Amino acid sequence: MSGGPSEGGRADELERSGARQDSPVVERRNRSGIISQPLNKSLKHSRTLLQYTAAAPPAAAANKRDPSTKPPPPAPPAPTVAALAAAKLDRTLEQVLEGQNGLLHFAQAAALLKRAGMEHMLLPGGGMGVGDAGSGASDLEGTSVADAVGGPLDFPYGVGGGFPFNPGLFIMTPAGVFLADSALHMAGLAEYPAQSELASAINSGKKKRKRCGMCEPCRRRINCEQCSSCRNRKTGHQICKFRKCDELKKKPSGALEVSLEGGRPAGRWLKAS
DNA sequence: GCCAACGTAGAT
DNA sequence: ATCTACGTTGGC
Numbered sequence: 001m002s003g004g005p006s007e008g009g010r011a012d013e014l015e016r017s018g019a020r021q022d023s024p025v026v027e028r029r030n031r032s033g034i035i036s037q038p039l040n041k042s043l044k045h046s047r048t049l050l051q052y053t054a055a056a057p058p059a060a061a062a063n064k065r066d067p068s069t070k071p072p073p074p075a076p077p078a079p080t081v082a083a084l085a086a087a088k089l090d091r092t093l094e095q096v097l098e099g100q101n102g103l104l105h106f107a108q109a110a111a112l113l114k115r116a117g118m119e120h121m122l123l124p125g126g127g128m129g130v131g132d133a134g135s136g137a138s139d140l141e142g143t144s145v146a147d148a149v150g151g152p153l154d155f156p157y158g159v160g161g162g163f164p165f166n167p168g169l170f171i172m173t174p175a176g177v178f179l180a181d182s183a184l185h186m187a188g189l190a191e192y193p194a195q196s197e198l199a200s201a202i203n204s205g206k207k208k209r210k211r212c213g214m215c216e217p218c219r220r221r222i223n224c225e226q227c228s229s230c231r232n233r234k235t236g237h238q239i240c241k242f243r244k245c246d247e248l249k250k251k252p253s254g255a256l257e258v259s260l261e262g263g264r265p266a267g268r269w270l271k272a273s
Numbered sequence: 274g275c276c277a278a279c280g281t282a283g284a285t
Numbered sequence: 286a287t288c289t290a291c292g293t294t295g296g297c
Contacts, residue, residue: 208282208291228276229290235278239290248291 211245218245 211218220243223230229238238244 210291232277233289236276237279237290238277
């Protein structure tokens, strides 16, 4: 929001911003951390492919934090970090539940569990999962959790090869992974209202699904300007075909199997009915 | 099955 | 209010 970077709506502006592109392009991410595509205004005044390719690659973007958060000070006082993390968690939970069809990303879910003192629900081994906080719960309070929540890494789990969370606590849906109701109750988080709503919404399929933000099309930042969707955007109201999320291409009722991190099978996980 | 157009939910 | 884009529908 505030001073969104590189939204220059005019072509000449874009030209100028192109000259500024040597400074890292700040990713705009939506509430759930998904890259918010530069489509908005720039779409009307398309850049050349070269301009885009010269911009930050997804990998560089992935290293960026939530733009709304300041970069960490060189020597952060510990209590402040913890407070910030807690505040961030609150905000994140609210936003996630409210915005992302209520889906909880793993990192977020893990953070919630930890915050609720439910870290025992996490399976041991694998470096304690989120944030790779190998030394255990003692450093949960600080940056590792916050990083995991706000962090742009699609899924930080599995670094050590194993999935660090108890699968029974999560439900896989085509739209993503979210905490099972039981997990929320166990964690004392059942008060958050969106959970049941989201479940019914998912089941009924009435809610608009959102792009996963992780598949290759989602990671694309350019509109090809040549496909039918781009050419007919005025009437078609469709996203560029090359940017259409793979998950959204699937039928909601079908393919409940979710591939984690680009194709890893979901394995023995629960499926949403 | 593919495509275009429309209605509209959700975000800004 | 405006914009983007998902879901649906109808034509081919």
